[in-house]
Amino acid sequence: MTGQQDEPISEVIRQERTRLRNFIRARVDDPLDAEDILQEVFCELVVAYRLMKPLEQVGAWLFRVARNRITDRFRKKKPDASLDAPMNATEDGEFLYLEEMLPSPDAGPEAAYARNVLLQELEDALDELPKDQRYVFIAHEIEGRSFKDLASETGVSVNTLLSRKHYAVLHLRQRLQAIYDELEEV
Secondary structure, rough: OOHHHHHHHHHHHHHHHHHHHHEEEOOOOOOHOOOOOOHHHHHHHHHHOOOOOOOOHHHHHHHHHEEEEEHHHHHHOOOOOOOOOOEEEEOOOOEHHHHHHHOOOOOOOHHHHHHHHHHHHHHHHHHHHOHHHHHHHHHHHOOOOOOHHHHHHHHOHHHHHHHHHHHHHHHHHHHHHHHHHHHOOO
């Protein structure tokens, strides 16, 4: 009986495999990642079918799942901003790290508290930015990437990226001014 139950799944896989593989490979550089995504999509199809979930337009459903898996893969590979990531270089060519600009966690409870407050406020302020402004700010200021590289990666002009970063900086300055003033008093 299981063989008969799986026949519709096998038929869909035979019909859609080549088209779906080409769709994924056009969007994912690494062929091994593309194959992994293809397998994940087909596994989800099997699970959905066996759970008796009604799938009306199976082809469209497969491509939607593939698109979601591709997006998930890019999110996982995208380097997160971290305290260990170099920031812009100083005048003498040395890199500054966010870690070096924050109070040391070993400097006592007040410093540890100030550090946590600053990190949380920075994270909250970054989350408030529109996605495109947040991306260019983090990529340039925290990851140390050039506007030229960002422009070639995103297809957005350097001037637009500069403008987005400018608006992000204005927002962050305004948003973080109160916390800065408060910490200055202490």
